[in-house]
Amino acid sequence: MAIETAQFTVDRPGRFMGVGIEVADDASVSVTQPVGPHLFDHRGQTTLASVGVFTDFAAGAPAGLARFAETGDRPQTVLSHLTATLAHPFPTSGTLVGHGSSLFFDESTAVSGTDVRNEQGALVAHLVGRSIVVGRTPMEVGAETSEAVPERDEPEPWSDAAILAELPGLDIVTGISTGTLPRGPLAGLLGLEVTAAERGVVQARLSPREWMANVIGSVQGGVLVSMAEVVTGLAAQTLTGIDQDYRVLEIGLDYLRSPAVPGPVIELRSEAVRAGRRLASFETTLCAADGTVYVRAHANVQLLSRA
Structure with a gap:
């Protein structure tokens, strides 16, 4: 069964981030998202967290479309696990393109794979x-929504690289927690507040915001990717010495429950196990504050000298 439309529904977080998606054929999609300073971390860099919303479409849509093309069945599906392996650094500007394909599906589960590339065609993830x-x-393939998307606030600042190069990583994260150093545009967009930091451990919290809600009123899975990667990066920062930096190499997330929007405060914790x-x-x-786990993630991070 051919999919006649070249469009796919983009939810509120996707439209907030400028995500575009087109059906390439019966089992693959092309997903795009612009990146820039409004999505930088505290170092002024683009990271996986900057395109977390993008990953939800790129990793979830292809297998669902393949099921529809073959069977005509369009059930509601959600990601239960995501693995991201990173390659070339993310660009600071331009548009990322993800080409995703269905790898497997049956009546209850599915697997998709996606290569994410920069404008020069280099693999970034x-x-x-x-x-x-x-x-x-049924999911609405090709449906448009008139639901209003909140406007972005003015991006928060990030720290100059020369300033960060002179500070131990724990001092950087402590500075973010006290407000003496900026948390960066992306953390500001998420509303993330660092509540505690020690070597190898960071705790933070945030309240779900209106723009984060998917079509069923929960925090979209890609937004959860952004939350997890941001706090993991801050925990990695605490391990760096003067003139050192870090880079997330891979991260795997298990989605266990979906936080509601609006909903209670989400508590985040990242700890080095090695x-x-x-x-x-x-x-x-x-x-959640009562200990209910929404997401459990594992990440490997490279510690390196600043370029």
Whole structure:
């Protein structure tokens, strides 16, 4: 069964981030998102967190479309797991393009794979997403929505690289927690507040915002990617010395529950479970105040000298 439309529904977080998606064929999609200073981290860099919303479409849509093309069935699905392996650095400007394909699907689960490239065609990330069927309500392929998208506030500042190069990483994160150093545009967009920091451990919190809601009133899975990667990066920053930097190499997330929008405060914690000279591993959780776990993530991070 051919998919006649060249468009796919983009939810509120996707439209807020400028995500575009087109059906390439019966089992693959092309997803785009512009990047720029409004999505920088505290270092003035683009990271996976900058395009978290993008990953939800790129890793989840292809297998669902393949199921529809073959069977005509359009059940409601959500990502249950995402793995992102990073390659070339993310660009600071321009548009990222993800080409995603269906790898497998059956009646209850599906797997998609996506290569994400910059405008020069260099690979910046490879995504693998597993989705599960959660309902039989048809998804609207090609439907448009008139739901208003909140306007972005003026981006918050980030720190000059020369300033950060002279500080131990723990001092940087402590400065962010006290407000003496800026948290960066993306953390500002998320409303993330660092509440505690020590070597190898960072705790933070945020309240779900209106723009984060998907069509069923929960925080979109890609927004959860952004939350997890931001706090993991800050925990990695605490391990760096003067004139050192860090880079997330891969991260895997298990989506366990969906926070509501509006909803209670989300507590974030990232802790190093192994820290060597060049590589560190982190366990990161997103929880409710009562201990309910929304997301559990594992990441490997490279520790390196500043360029």
